[in-house]
Amino acid sequence: MKPIHGAPLALLTLSLSLATFMQVLDTSIANVSIPTIAGDLAVSPNQGTWVITSFAVSNAIALPLSGWLAKHFGEVKLFIAATLLFTLASMLCGLSSSLPMLVVFRIFQGAVAGPMIPLSQSLLLANYPHEKKGLALALWSMTVVLAPIFGPILGGYITDNMSWPWIFYINIPVGLIASYITWRILKDRETETVRLPIDTIGLILLIVGVGSLQLLLDKGNDLDWFNSDMIRILAAVATICISFFIAWELTERHPVVDLSLFKVRNFSVGTISISLGYMTFFSGVVVYPLWLQTQMGYTATWAGLSAAPIGILSVIFSPIVGKNMHKIDLRILASFSFLVFASITFWASSFNTSATFMQLTLPRFFQGIGMACFFIPLMSILLSGLPQNRVASASGLSNFLRVLGGSFGTSLSVALWDRRESLHHSQLTENISAGDTVTNHALSALHSIGLPHMPSLAFLERSVESQSYMLAVNDIFIASTWIFLALTFFVWLARPPFAAGKSGGEH
Numbered sequence: 001m002k003p004i005h006g007a008p009l010a011l012l013t014l015s016l017s018l019a020t021f022m023q024v025l026d027t028s029i030a031n032v033s034i035p036t037i038a039g040d041l042a043v044s045p046n047q048g049t050w051v052i053t054s055f056a057v058s059n060a061i062a063l064p065l066s067g068w069l070a071k072h073f074g075e076v077k078l079f080i081a082a083t084l085l086f087t088l089a090s091m092l093c094g095l096s097s098s099l100p101m102l103v104v105f106r107i108f109q110g111a112v113a114g115p116m117i118p119l120s121q122s123l124l125l126a127n128y129p130h131e132k133k134g135l136a137l138a139l140w141s142m143t144v145v146l147a148p149i150f151g152p153i154l155g156g157y158i159t160d161n162m163s164w165p166w167i168f169y170i171n172i173p174v175g176l177i178a179s180y181i182t183w184r185i186l187k188d189r190e191t192e193t194v195r196l197p198i199d200t201i202g203l204i205l206l207i208v209g210v211g212s213l214q215l216l217l218d219k220g221n222d223l224d225w226f227n228s229d230m231i232r233i234l235a236a237v238a239t240i241c242i243s244f245f246i247a248w249e250l251t252e253r254h255p256v257v258d259l260s261l262f263k264v265r266n267f268s269v270g271t272i273s274i275s276l277g278y279m280t281f282f283s284g285v286v287v288y289p290l291w292l293q294t295q296m297g298y299t300a301t302w303a304g305l306s307a308a309p310i311g312i313l314s315v316i317f318s319p320i321v322g323k324n325m326h327k328i329d330l331r332i333l334a335s336f337s338f339l340v341f342a343s344i345t346f347w348a349s350s351f352n353t354s355a356t357f358m359q360l361t362l363p364r365f366f367q368g369i370g371m372a373c374f375f376i377p378l379m380s381i382l383l384s385g386l387p388q389n390r391v392a393s394a395s396g397l398s399n400f401l402r403v404l405g406g407s408f409g410t411s412l413s414v415a416l417w418d419r420r421e422s423l424h425h426s427q428l429t430e431n432i433s434a435g436d437t438v439t440n441h442a443l444s445a446l447h448s449i450g451l452p453h454m455p456s457l458a459f460l461e462r463s464v465e466s467q468s469y470m471l472a473v474n475d476i477f478i479a480s481t482w483i484f485l486a487l488t489f490f491v492w493l494a495r496p497p498f499a500a501g502k503s504g505g506e507h
Contacts, residue, residue, distance in 0.1 A: 003129040008185050012127060013136070015181035016120040017143045019083050022174045023116045024147035026090070026109070027055065029155040033164045040164065041099045053218040054103045055110035056407065060214045061207050062114020063400035064257045067393025068196070069115055070122070075191040075392055079119040080183050085112035087175030094165035117144070118395035121379070123186065126388055131326075134376065138322025141375030145318075146311045153304035160301075192389070199256040202248050206256060209241030213404075217411040225415065258393045261386075269494040270382025271398045273334065273487055277374060279405035280483045281341065283413035284348070287476055290414070292360070295469045296353070306361045313368030321372050330377035330498050334491045337377070340370030342484035349477035353470050378491070384498040413476055420472035421465075428464045 004012060030037070030051055038048030070078050089109035096102035121140050128136040158166045216234040223231050249255040261267045289303035298306070325333060344367045351360065379398075386394055 004127045004185070005129065009128070011181050012185045013124065013139055015178040015185075016124055017139060018174050019079075019178040019182070020117055020120045020140065021143040021147050022171050022178070023086065023113045024144055025151045025154070026113070026168075026171070027059070027147075027151070029151040029158075029167050030055075033155050033159040033167055036159050037102070037164050038099075041097075041102065043099045047099060050099070050103050051106055053215065054106040055113075056218055057211050057214040058107045058110035059113050060400065060403060060407070061210050062111045063118070063403060064206065064210075064397050065203075066115040066118040066396030066399075067258055067390075068199075068256050070119060070191065070392040070396075071194045071389075072196060074193045075119050075122055075126075076182075076186045076189065078115050079123060080179050082112050082115045082119070083175050083179045083182070086116065087172055087179070090168040090171035090175065094168035115396070117399050118392055121395045121399075122388075122392040123182075125383075125391060126191075127186070127189065132323075134325045134380065135319060135322040137376045137379050138318040138372075141379070142315055142318050144375060145314055145371050150304075150308065150311070153301060153308060157301070196254045199249075199252055199254055202245060202252055202256040205241045205245035205248060209238050209245050212238035212241065214407060217407040220411050221414050221418070257397060258390070259397075261390070261394050261397060264385055266384045266494045266498070267382045267386070267394060267398070269491065270378050270384075271401055273491050274375070274378040274382065274398065275401040275405035276483065277338065277341070277378070277487055278402045279409035279412075280480045281374075282406040282409035283476060283480060284345065286410045287413045287417050287473055288348075290417070291469060291473045295466050302357075306357060307364050309361055309365040310368045310371060312365060314371040315368075317369060317372035318376065321376050325377060325380065329496070330381050331492050331494060333373045333377040334381070335488045337370045337373035338484045338488040338491070340367065340373070342481045342488070344370065345477040345480040345484065349474045349481065351470065351474065353466055380498055381491075381494050416476060416479075417469070417472045420475045421468045424471040425464060425468040428468060 003009075034048040034051060037051060038044060041048070073081070086109060089105055089112060092105040093102060093109060096105055121137075124136040124140055125133055155167050158164070158170070212234045216231055216238060220231055225231055226235070246259065249257055249259045262271075285307065289298075289307060292298035292303040292306060321333065344363045347363045382398055383391060383394055
């Protein structure tokens with residue numbers, strides 16, 4: 001099929017990017033609105049978090065099915081249907097009058113959203129001229145990078161100035177426009193379809209296994225992990241089902257998820273790199289604003305604004321990287337990205353409680369350079385050596401593992417933050433006693449400004465707690481530094497050539 005050029009290509013890029021941005025935005029836009037939603041629906045904030053969990057679970061299950069669904073229905077029809085159904089689900093979410101109703105519609109929304117990201121990527125690559133495929137990946141990656149950053153900011157603004165249903169209603173015009181433009185341009189460019197039998201056993205194992213794993217990750221910290229019977233049951237179910245699923249899919253003639261992709265060396269290296277890198281990056285995205293809001297006195301909006309500058313240099317450099325990446329070994333670009341990330345996390349590990357807004361924001365600004373070299377080369381590496389009819393399957397599977405990596409990053413970072421805070425708190429309080437000179441000097445200073453004894457002790461306790469959480473954040477950033485450094489070398493296990501359709505990295 002011949003590539004598209006000129007204005008139709010620009011319109012196609014815009015429509016696919018809008019649909020992708022809308023879908024990724026919905027993974028994070030509701031997070032800051034949970035207290036308001038819970039209040040309006042007369043439930044507790046803990047119950048309200050099911051609005052997030054329900055979407056995450058159904059989306060995680062649907063993502064790896066994208067390749068099978070695309071072969072069955074055709075990529076263009078499936079993308080249009082998924083986008084329109086996502087738009088409908090968004091409207092229904094906004095109209096919900098109870099928590100059970102909202103959770104049901106969020107499950108529906110997450111399920112139909114599954115194919116949107118991998119198919120937007122596959123359709124872009126299939127219709128772009130060969131020499132501009134890097135630019136296509138660059139434009140696609142910008143939407144995936146920026147949407148989670150701006151989601152909480154936009155969600156907070158809409159909730160504060162309008163009402164929470166509008167975080168869903170804003171999807172309606174975007175979804176309709178994206179569907180209409182995409183259909184007008186691609187309706188005569190449908191991919192080949194193959195009527196394959198449904199792998200019922202594999203599908204059931206996938207739904208139960210991945211659903212249990214995602215629930216475990218989302219609810220683990222709230223339920224105190226393996227001290228909870230529910231978490232232990234979920235862990236057992238996830239382990240058994242996923243183990244059987246892998247064994248079944250590797251021997252099934254028509255698997256619902258094409259695990260044979262991992263036989264391709266570059267797919268394995270690229271997918272592992274992007275999943276671990278995203279997991280580590282997302283750990284900072286979660287813990288950093290949490291620390292700012294709970295310990296540094298930042299509002300949700302200002303915490304979001306402190307992270308937003310990461311998008312500035314990313315937007316500037318991503319098209320440049322995309323247009324010129326065929327001139328540079330992609331492993332060099334990926335290694336450069338991981339080195340930038342390692343430098344930024346090492347820098348962030350030196351933060352203290354007196355850091356100003358500018359000092360906290362500056363590293364995020366420079367991190368945008370690393371983001372521009374993160375998605376684009378790694379996606380090119382993992383897709384290299386694959387024919388076009390396997391791109392949707394590869395994109396769906398790699399994006400599933402990337403999203404799962406983000407879930408691991410969220411759960412592990414919050415759990416690690418709490419545990420490291422407890423450790424640092426116990427270490428810092430070991431030296432606080434009535435006979436300690438430093439303690440007495442601090443109490444004397446507080447007494448001298450008119451603070452009574454008991455409030456002075458409470459002030460010291462708050463100071464110790466604040467320092468403990470700060471040290472715990474620093475620990476997470478140091479651990480992130482080591483992971484990024486390891487990935488800097490790991491990505492060199494990939495083998496050129498890295499162009500789509502070539503045979504590089506096959507073994």
